[in-house]
Amino acid sequence: MTFIPVEYHGVHTTGPEQFACVVLRWAEQKRILPIWLSPLAAAELEIRDKGYSPRRPGSHELLAETLTRLTSGVSGINIVSHYEGVFIASIVLNDGQEIDARASDAVILARMFEMDIHVDEDVLLQASVFVSDEDLADYLQVQVKGATVTEGDSSASGDAQADKDFEEMMRSLGMSEEDLFGRGAGPGDGDGPGDSDDGSEDVDGDDRGSGDDGDSRD
Numbered sequence: 001m002t003f004i005p006v007e008y009h010g011v012h013t014t015g016p017e018q019f020a021c022v023v024l025r026w027a028e029q030k031r032i033l034p035i036w037l038s039p040l041a042a043a044e045l046e047i048r049d050k051g052y053s054p055r056r057p058g059s060h061e062l063l064a065e066t067l068t069r070l071t072s073g074v075s076g077i078n079i080v081s082h083y084e085g086v087f088i089a090s091i092v093l094n095d096g097q098e099i100d101a102r103a104s105d106a107v108i109l110a111r112m113f114e115m116d117i118h119v120d121e122d123v124l125l126q127a128s129v130f131v132s133d134e135d136l137a138d139y140l141q142v143q144v145k146g147a148t149v150t151e152g153d154s155s156a157s158g159d160a161q162a163d164k165d166f167e168e169m170m171r172s173l174g175m176s177e178e179d180l181f182g183r184g185a186g187p188g189d190g191d192g193p194g195d196s197d198d199g200s201e202d203v204d205g206d207d208r209g210s211g212d213d214g215d216s217r218d
Contacts, residue, residue, distance in 0.1 A: 003078055003118035006033065008111070009142045011045050022107055023140060024117060031128040032136070033119060035079075035087055041104040048111055060108050067091070067109075077110040079103055079119040082127045 006024040009032075013020050020042035021034040037045070044060075054061065067074055076092035089106035091099040101109075110117045136142045 001080070002121040003076075004028075004121050004124060005116045006119050006124075008107070008117060009140070010049060011037065011042050012140050013042075022104075023142065024119065025136075025142075025144075026119070026124050026128055027144075029124075029128075030130055030132065031124065032131045033079075033124060033128040035103050035107070037104050041108070045104075045108060045111070048108065060105070060112065063105075064109060064112050067093075071095075071097075074109075074113060074115070077106050077113070077115055077117055079106065079117065079123060081120065082123045087123070087127075 004026060006026055009023040009025055011020055012023055020037045020039065022037060022045065024033040024035065025031070026033065057065065072094035074091060075094045078090045078092060079087050080090045081088045087103035089101045089103045091101050091106065091109065093099070107117065109115075131139075133144050136144060
């Protein structure tokens with residue numbers, strides 16, 4: 001396996017149903033990997049990203065403390081495979097042992113440990129999609145350091161197939177033709193803490209891959 005570091009670009013809600021996903025970016029290839037989250041996992045990540053820490057240990061604090069005290073320590077956090085729309089992650093210990101984990105839990109631990117997330121190259125090639133810096137800013141309100149955005153480009157990527165792939169992904173996230181080509185409004189509009197937490201039952205259905213309908217299941 002070849003693991004590639006990806007950038008973490010926060011939690012975003014998309015489409016009229018306000019499905020939540022974490023956006024990971026393969027900077028070298030300008031590709032993004034969206035990982036679907038349950039409302040509870042999305043809310044927890046958003047709160048943590050704003051600097052909140054619980055007064056008493058939660059499940060992730062307990063897990064992090066256990067890994068720190070009772071193991072050799074964590075050396076890596078990887079997303080290792082992608083099966084039927086579900087991402088599978090691995091917590092790698094200093095002694096080489098690996099612990100199977102949900103991708104959402106792995107992302108939270110990576111944020112807690114201040115570690116980079118690495119993704120298997122095959123997973124990135126299969127489940128990520130090219131997104132130009134311009135589209136990333138327009139649709140997800142993500143500004144990339146050093147990005148050059150050209151106003152009025154008819155094809156931001158210069159690759160018609162890449163543009164088509166991006167358009168299909170945005171439609172799968174609930175964006176209409178008018179959203180894509182008319183108003184220019186993006187799924188990031190109205191993002192905020194708790195926007196994705198619509199009160200629906202959490203059935204541990206996060207970690208779904210790009211192009212899925214966002215329904216919850218393991």
